[in-house]
Amino acid sequence: xxxxxxxxxxxxxxxxxxxxxxxxxxxxxxxxxxxxxxxxxxxxxxxxxxxxxxxxxxxxxxxxxxxxxxxxxxxxxxxxxxxxxxxxxxxxxxxxxxxxxxxxxxxxxxxxxxxxxxxxxxxxxxxxxxxxxxxxxxxxxxxxxxxxxxxxxxxxxxxxxxxxxxxxxxxxxxxxxxxxxxxxxxxxxxxxxxxxxxxxxxxxx
Amino acid sequence: xxxxxxxxxxxxxxxxxxxxxxxxxxxxxxxxxxxxxxxxxxxxxxxxxxxxxxxxxxxxxxxxxxxxxxxxxxxxxxxxxxxxxxxxxxxxxxxxxxxxxxxxxxxxxxxxxxxxxxxxxxxxxxxxxxxxxxxxxxxxxxxxxxxxxxxxxxxxxxxxxxxxxxxxxxxxxxxxxxxxxxxxxxxxxxxxxxxxxxxxxxxxx
Amino acid sequence: xxxxxxxxxxxxxxxxxxxxxxxxxxxxxxxxxxxxxxxxxxxxxxxxxxxxxxxxxxxxxxxxxxxxxxxxxxxxxxxxxxxxxxxxxxxxxxxxxxxxxxxxxxxxxxxxxxxxxxxxxxxxxxxxxxxxxxxxxxxxxxxxxxxxxxxxxxxxxxxxxxxxxxxxxxxxxxxxxxxxxxxxxxxxxxxxxxxxxxxxxxxxx
Numbered sequence: 146x147x148x149x150x151x152x153x154x155x156x157x158x159x160x161x162x163x164x165x166x167x168x169x170x171x172x173x174x175x176x177x178x179x180x181x182x183x184x185x186x187x188x189x190x191x192x193x194x195x196x197x198x199x200x201x202x203x204x205x206x207x208x209x210x211x212x213x214x215x216x217x218x219x220x221x222x223x224x225x226x227x228x229x230x231x232x233x234x235x236x237x238x239x240x241x242x243x244x245x246x247x248x249x250x251x252x253x254x255x256x257x258x259x260x261x262x263x264x265x266x267x268x269x270x271x272x273x274x275x276x277x278x279x280x281x282x283x284x285x286x287x288x289x290x291x292x293x294x295x296x297x298x299x300x301x302x303x304x305x306x307x308x309x310x311x312x313x314x315x316x317x318x319x320x321x322x323x324x325x326x327x328x329x330x331x332x333x334x335x336x337x338x339x340x341x342x343x344x345x346x347x348x349x350x
Numbered sequence: 351x352x353x354x355x356x357x358x359x360x361x362x363x364x365x366x367x368x369x370x371x372x373x374x375x376x377x378x379x380x381x382x383x384x385x386x387x388x389x390x391x392x393x394x395x396x397x398x399x400x401x402x403x404x405x406x407x408x409x410x411x412x413x414x415x416x417x418x419x420x421x422x423x424x425x426x427x428x429x430x431x432x433x434x435x436x437x438x439x440x441x442x443x444x445x446x447x448x449x450x451x452x453x454x455x456x457x458x459x460x461x462x463x464x465x466x467x468x469x470x471x472x473x474x475x476x477x478x479x480x481x482x483x484x485x486x487x488x489x490x491x492x493x494x495x496x497x498x499x500x501x502x503x504x505x506x507x508x509x510x511x512x513x514x515x516x517x518x519x520x521x522x523x524x525x526x527x528x529x530x531x532x533x534x535x536x537x538x539x540x541x542x543x544x545x546x547x548x549x550x551x552x553x554x555x
Numbered sequence: 556x557x558x559x560x561x562x563x564x565x566x567x568x569x570x571x572x573x574x575x576x577x578x579x580x581x582x583x584x585x586x587x588x589x590x591x592x593x594x595x596x597x598x599x600x601x602x603x604x605x606x607x608x609x610x611x612x613x614x615x616x617x618x619x620x621x622x623x624x625x626x627x628x629x630x631x632x633x634x635x636x637x638x639x640x641x642x643x644x645x646x647x648x649x650x651x652x653x654x655x656x657x658x659x660x661x662x663x664x665x666x667x668x669x670x671x672x673x674x675x676x677x678x679x680x681x682x683x684x685x686x687x688x689x690x691x692x693x694x695x696x697x698x699x700x701x702x703x704x705x706x707x708x709x710x711x712x713x714x715x716x717x718x719x720x721x722x723x724x725x726x727x728x729x730x731x732x733x734x735x736x737x738x739x740x741x742x743x744x745x746x747x748x749x750x751x752x753x754x755x756x757x758x759x760x
Contacts, residue, residue: 261614
């Protein structure tokens with residue numbers, strides 16, 4: 146119960162940080178409010194939507210579960226209103242963004258692994274799917290953001306973002322024998338740490 | 351029966367107007383016939399295809415129901431053949447385009463709301479899904495068109511297009527207690543009116 | 556049995572050639588290893604993934620069947636390592652690429668036609684779906700590659716690539732009465748021939 150609440154908090158940290166990143170990109174491109182909401186929403190939730198579509202989980206949870214949708218919309222609108230201020234503190238959001246990367250990677254891995262198990266795939270058959278969907282859940286929204294902004298996706302040029310999320314999928318599977326919660330927290334901690342260290346060492350900035 | 355026929359006519363108005371808009375964009379970019387058909391088809395029908403995929407309705411109606419597919423292809427080919435003439439009357443298509451926006455918004459809302467009802471979601475749970483899918487049905491094709499043409503989607507820069515379609519989803523739900531047909535016609539009239547007034551007042555051109 | 560083995564070999568020829576084409580495009584854009592793998596993987600396998608999503612076949616075979624995924628990843632990594640050499644022999648890959656176009660077109664048509672048959676659609680109802688999915692299976696990956704590379708998709712500008720694959724879908728249906736294997740080999744031979752002749756005659760280069 147307590148563990149679930151912590152997971153959910155980390156998930157919301159990710160939704161807000163990702164939505165801010167999308168809304169800032171829209172601001173850079175002089176988009177209107179709809180563009181800001183669309184890019185904020187997509188950055189935060191499109192990765193999970195793509196994951197759900199690839200697994201046939203419809204309607205995607207990010208479209209039907211209002212607390213997720215409305216958090217992403219609210220964070221986008223807030224960024225629109227406070228644009229100059231949020232923009233000047235942009236670098237501060239790299240830390241909650243790293244937490245979100247970890248949380249989304251763990252959630253994506255958990256959803257994909259549960260799906261694979263339920264459909265009779267062993268871990269040795271499904272590890273690529275799990276790693277791919279961990280990465281898509283965490284980094285797919287950023288790809289959608291950049292394509293909609295008319296740019297080449299950043300993650301294809303700097304290596305340690307989506308790769309960290311894919312590694313998270315493997316870490317999840319490797320630690321799953323210790324239980325789902327343990328696997329998810331290990332994944333979040335590892336992915337967030339990889340991302341923050343890579344930021345410090347400027348591995349990709 | 352009569353109402354259904356009117357709805358279907360408005361739907362075809364939208365398919366033709368949207369396909370022309372996609373085919374003209376392909377012409378601007380010097381695409382070949384395949385590019386013209388692809389952009390015309392996508393502008394007219396990709397929004398509905400994305401809606402159907404998000405709801406698990408496969409194969410999407412726009413891919414399997416030949417009258418829709420072939421209307422979009424025929425309108426694209428006609429635009430290709432008559433390119434200079436169609437191009438010079440481009441502004442005339444803004445009116446059937448506005449009708450199409452209304453019709454597609456109403457159809458998207460109707461499909462999403464029926465799906466939500468069938469799967470046990472109440473209107474207070476599903477309103478975001480209904481608004482999102484009304485907007486995606488009506489404006490998603492234009493996003494695909496612009497991405498394939500290497501441009502930032504227009505609707506992210508001018509507010510009253512996709513927003514009108516999303517508002518249409520809410521209008522549909524609000525008027526649904528008066529019956530599905532009443533809800534659809536109210537939605538079409540409202541969205542078309544919002545769009546045309548916004549054109550007149552240059553709210554986004 | 557023998558026929559199936561030949562089909563599978565042609566399929567792998569396509570996966571490798573398409574992955575090389577994606578990896579080379581990523582190299583041109585100075586992407587990192589993740590970008591090279593993503594573009595290689597997408598070029599080879601995204602068309603089939605989109606086809607499967609449009610038909611509700613989840614998880615898509617290209618994400619769960621490891622020999623396909625890992626072949627695409629391995630070909631991308633090999634291209635990354637041997638980049639200058641592979642790049643200088645780029646034109647040589649146009650021939651296996653043409654074979655892949657044929658194989659993917661035939662496989663896409665086969666999957667779509669089997670689906671349509673199973674769901675009670677006649678050939679006269681489903682021919683557009685079959686042609687569209689043959690084309691998407693074969694040319695959809697190249698569209699994803701170009702969009703991720705920030706370019707207007709090549710196939711929308713030069714006609715004989717995706718069009719050949721769509722024609723393949725019709726050839727498949729026309730020859731299906733002679734049996735599935737005959738239909739697939741006729742499709743592969745025809746599409747590959749159309750593509751190679753169009754290369755020779757510079758119909759689209």
